[in-house]
Amino acid sequence: MAQNKIKNQANTPGIILHPKFIAQLAEEVAKGVLTHLPHPQFPRRRQKRNNRIENAVFLDTSAIIDGRIFDVIHLGLLNGTFVILDSILLELKHIADSQDTVKRERGRKGLDHLEKLKKEKNIKVSILSESAEQALEVDKLPEVDEKLIRAAKINKAKIITCDYNLEKKANISNVTAINVNTLANTLKVIAVPGESLHIKIQHKGKDITQGVGYLDDGTMLVIEHASADIGREVDVLVSRVIQTTAGRILFAKKI
Numbered sequence: 001m002a003q004n005k006i007k008n009q010a011n012t013p014g015i016i017l018h019p020k021f022i023a024q025l026a027e028e029v030a031k032g033v034l035t036h037l038p039h040p041q042f043p044r045r046r047q048k049r050n051n052r053i054e055n056a057v058f059l060d061t062s063a064i065i066d067g068r069i070f071d072v073i074h075l076g077l078l079n080g081t082f083v084i085l086d087s088i089l090l091e092l093k094h095i096a097d098s099q100d101t102v103k104r105e106r107g108r109k110g111l112d113h114l115e116k117l118k119k120e121k122n123i124k125v126s127i128l129s130e131s132a133e134q135a136l137e138v139d140k141l142p143e144v145d146e147k148l149i150r151a152a153k154i155n156k157a158k159i160i161t162c163d164y165n166l167e168k169k170a171n172i173s174n175v176t177a178i179n180v181n182t183l184a185n186t187l188k189v190i191a192v193p194g195e196s197l198h199i200k201i202q203h204k205g206k207d208i209t210q211g212v213g214y215l216d217d218g219t220m221l222v223i224e225h226a227s228a229d230i231g232r233e234v235d236v237l238v239s240r241v242i243q244t245t246a247g248r249i250l251f252a253k254k255i
Helices: 002-010 019-036 061-066 068-074 086-096 101-119 130-135 144-154 164-172 180-186
Strands: 056-059 081-085 124-128 158-161 177-179 196-200 211-214 220-224 233-244 247-254
Touching: 056 144, 061 068, 061 086, 061 101, 061 158, 068 101, 068 180, 081 086, 081 144, 086 101, 086 124, 086 144, 101 124, 144 158, 144 164, 158 164, 164 177, 177 180, 180 247, 196 211, 196 220, 220 233
Parallel strands: 056 081, 056 158, 081 124, 158 177, 220 247
Antiparallel strands: 196 233, 211 220, 233 247
16 A cells, blocks of 8 residues: 555656746846845046136237227127136236336226226126136246147137237147237228328328328328328328238328
């Protein structure tokens, strides 16, 4: 009987589980295990801060004390953020404290222009502090011009200046520099030989027989045999035009 009982147990079929049920059971077990495991902490990558000033226009000391660029800015012909280096501001203060009366006056006027510009609501002005210059690594450069060019290059900015040498140095460094003098000469009235003008004689020329007058844009007009007409308005005919580094000079004869 015992032998028959053992045979019967051996012949009893085992429990068969469906493969889908096993897969689902394994998935549930895995989920339960994962919920109790600590989540690994991965260090976040630090995003580099973009400290570049968008659409920046750097003002040079010479342009600030010249003053004409502020009229251009107020006309709305230049857009962006107008940036002044701390070293430029320091240079302006030294000029404003100069023993020379003319330099002192121009330095103070430059500071006044900047103060008024900062108060304008629709104009963005940024003073690049000493710490900001250190961040740009321009503080160790010996000359203010080099600092200005370096800062402008980093910010992909323009430079406004009246300094011919700075303009050339900036262009060599692939930095756009706009010379106010060049801009003024470009905008002057173009007179051609044979054109008649009505002008007031202001003073004598280099030759004692010459009289000198000026057009509305400041262009000098030298008139032959007009020294006796100082203070009077005369009709003249342009005879020739000479282009110099300082601008155009017109020569004319009285009609």
